[in-house]
Amino acid sequence: MMYRILVGHPHPGVRQKVVDTLQDRFLIIPVNLNEVYSQTESVAPRLVLLDAYADDSLLEHLLATGVQTALIAEEANLNLMRKAGLYDVALLTLPLTPGCIDAVLAGEKTCPIPLSAENPIDDALQPKGKDGTEIPGESLRSLTGTTLAKELIVVGSPKGGSGKTVIAVNLAATIHQLTGQSVALADLDVPWGDVPAQLQLTPERNLLAFRSSPEVIRESVVKEVMQRHSSGIYVLASPPGVFDESFIDPSLARKILTNLPRFFDYVVVDTGANLHVHTLEAFRYATKLICVTNYDTATLHDTTRWLNQLKARNIIHEPKDVWQIFNRVTGKEGIDLNEAQAFLGASIVNTVRWSMKIQRAINQGKIPSQADADFGEEIARIVHRLCPQARQSGGLIDRLRNLVAR
Ligand SMILES: Nc1ncnc2c1ncn2[C@@H]1O[C@H](COP(=O)(O)OP(=O)(O)OP(=O)(O)O)[C@@H](O)[C@H]1O
Ligand SMILES: [Mg+2]
Known part of the structure; x- marks a missing residue:
């Protein structure tokens, strides 16, 4: 069965990007943020992808219904930083990949999600030298746990x-x-x-x-x-x-x-x-x-x-x-x-x-x-x-x- 994923985002361009990337594997339903309440009821999605402007009451509502949520972090901004902790998965950075959605659905909590070579986040997480070996030296910051500056x-x-x-x-x-x-x-x-x-x-x-x-x-x-x-x-x-x-x-x-x-x-x-x-x-x-x-x-x-x-x-x-x-x-x-x-x-x-x-x-x-x-x-x-x-x-x-x- 194809999982239904509701994408609540105010920008049609972002919604389209998500549809283009994920539609082969998932049934993507793009909606405006204000439609998320009603659509969650009617389409019973497996996962709701939201942008940083989703208000607290919507997140609480989704929490109560038990549907999984993830934040599309197209841009880190004030709302995102304050709210990242409220989402089931705090940070998915565009471009999304089917692999990273799999990880969300499998219950991965730590983000960004190190998954596959197709995920650019993976590269960022594990800095490698030109020959593919790890670069020694002090790590700036662990990217597990909190994902953005305080x-x-x-x-x-x-x-x-x-x-x-x-x-x-x-x-x-x-x-x-x-x-x-x-x-x-x-x-x-x-x-x-x-x-x-x-x-x-x-x-x-x-x-x-x-x-x-x-x-x-x-x-x-x-x-x-x-x-x-x-x-x-x-x-x-x-x-x-x-x-x-x-x-x-x-x-x-x-x-x-x-x-x-x-x-x-x-x-x-x-x-x-x-x-x-x-x-x-x-x-x-x-x-x-x-x-x-x-x-x-x-x-x-x-x-x-x-x-x-x-x-x-x-x-x-x-x-x-x-x-x-x-x-x-x-x-x-x-x-x-x-x-x-x-x-x-x-x-x-x-x-x-x-x-x-x-x-x-x-x-x-x-x-x-x-x-x-x-x-x-x-x-x-x-x-x-x-x-x-x-x-x-x-x-x-x-x-x-x-x-x-x-
Ligand atoms: N509280 C202070 N007491 C004494 N000198 C100060 C104080 N604050 C700033 N200065 C002096 O004022 C000068 C200008 O400060 P600063 O370069 O921080 O200003 P700025 O607003 O960044 O300027 P710009 O718009 O050119 O970037 C500096 O030479 C600094 O030494
Ligand atoms: Mg200055």
Whole structure:
């Protein structure tokens, strides 16, 4: 008997892809997400494939009916990362193969599913040298269990020079320090990225190297392209020169944003003060979006306009979805923090004080959060609020206490 598989996905293109790939072996019934309730009753499918936007009540309903569910992870985004744990099978990456559906039906729980040579995921799971032998060395992250980063934190701002890179670099280093888990720092400020300059790194490769990679990037390639910094974080550099190719297309941005979370527990992304397509892609994929602004009326106005832009583009629902960090605060601005917070409609706000020590540390190639205790404490406080999973699982609170007590 041919199993019936219901595909609930809003994009006809994705539904068609699934039909094309699987129709020889399964009876595929493509429907809109909102039809899944009724169709589950009428066609009694063996498996329901859903996209990341399925709401919790639908998942609960399917759980109650006992039908198996799997998530089509065409794109890793906010919803996907939050909800992956709710599905029977957390992650199937397009292109799906009949083999990977067999594994789902057989009750495989760990994903991506290492199955057959036809499954590109299989390749990604087991990095091999050119001669087919395993590549020795430290594994970035086990791909069994959780399949995606716990957080993809994107740092943006409407203003150049507001401190985005300083905040991104220090958040990445502090998350690694406090959680002990793997952290990637991706410089998506194309074409003006300066993460390597702040970290005094001279990377030989940069993110353009991923252009020739398949959609599912191998661990060995990730290791080759990214550079490990002495703080323990892995850095993905942006292209060094300003030339045509420096403006990256959205598909390359998406490739980076969907693959890094497969290899790292946390991914931090630095962006530029622009709304280029790759910047917007980064905002779309963020589980936490941070806006670094300064404390003056012009910047506050710009930030409101920036937030409105993000709302108009359906990247955020409300300004309060964005974490505001007021950087370079001196306390002499003559602006009340509560008023600024209310003006922006922000719910989560942190302030970082201006300090010569921060500038000096950067100029000396040091990580300021490790060189200046006050700044380190503020960054640790932000990490503490940003990464609730780390608090639950990694003893973060204790480590944070130790750090602050030093
Ligand atoms: N809290 C602070 N105290 C003192 N100096 C700071 C602080 N934050 C940032 N700076 C300094 O401000 C400068 C600009 O910071 P940074 O490069 O992080 O800004 P940016 O927003 O990333 O800029 P761009 O838009 O060019 O990418 C740096 O030289 C840094 O040393
Ligand atoms: Mg910068």
